[in-house]
Amino acid sequence: MNLSSFNFLKNWQPENEQFAVVGLGRFGRAVCATLHSLRYEVLAVDRDEKLVNQALTDRIADHVVCLDTTEPSALKEAGLFEFDIVIVAIGNYLAESIITTLNLKEGGVKHIVAKASSEVHVKLLKKVGADRVVFPEREMGCELARSLTRPRILDQFELDPDHSIVEIAVPEKFEGKTLAELDLRKSYGISVLAVGEPSNLHINPAPSAQLKNGLVMVVLGSNRDLDRLPL
Template identity: 50%
Template structure:
């Protein structure tokens, strides 16, 4: 059965999440108190509803507990994001992903039941900084303060070599999760997989080890 998502708060972050999930084929409910925002997004999601998610009646009316994941994309109004997170968990939502403004906000969100907290502005800033200083790092996702997943462009001296020959795990403490080759994704590649020109490695490791890899 196809997973269902709800996004509460249709600012730039919330709208982007909602549109992306819908474009990937998922059912998406979008909720915001601002009717203009709801109208703007109506054609890009399954359902768009104007309502105040701080009211329990609103959340019940849209059947919020039936959604697999609810994203609380409200960042500026910290009090509202916390209240909505509390209501969602009390109503039985299994997974709540909430946007935080800062570390203190994040701690409170976790305390009241958020399953995952994200920092869109901070994470995008970190991605941009890494992409600017490391030409071979194409994308960057921070898993925790110490670990990340990155996409690494294959350098010329890696071409024609196997993963065994590169031995990235022993040299850098990096694990290769996949190889992206044109439109093909090779998941969990083997030690004898050969790297071609234009290949992109999807790797996971500590930020310290990734920093070393960037200098290769």
């Protein structure tokens, strides 16, 4: 999922949140750079000194540390147990990924997001305590399929396997009508969170808000109900 393009989330950024990212491969670097650009405090970690030095040179995080995350004492000394959210981006090293996730959970980290490289990896990460597991390759494939078959969906954030928040261009069928007239909760089982231009969304729009060509909607619902929205 492309965090930098998910524009409407920027309006709801939580305050005073710190992130640590373990693993500075392509995925980890992208997460670091995006969070850092959104002005969150980010600690980047990797055991490869070359990757650490590159992150320092590129300034993709506030702090960058070289350490072995399979050692609980090293994690504690670096202060990772004190972070609100830790992203374990070690997708290609199964044992290191699992041990790191387990160490962080046992160290008291509130929320751990871990990258998986296979379905088995997903199951193992969940068993050792990952609060959320992402499988970028699978998610990118699903996103491509959606973009080809439902082009009006501009972006999608999966809350769980069955529910999502989506940003969608106003369907032609809805143009000229108000939210009260459409009654989307009754007709489609979805909730409208925001309406407006892509760069100027109005959160919690009034029932009298009229939908027009060129506007976008941010809606919440089950994936089954969202799929019933007109193209």
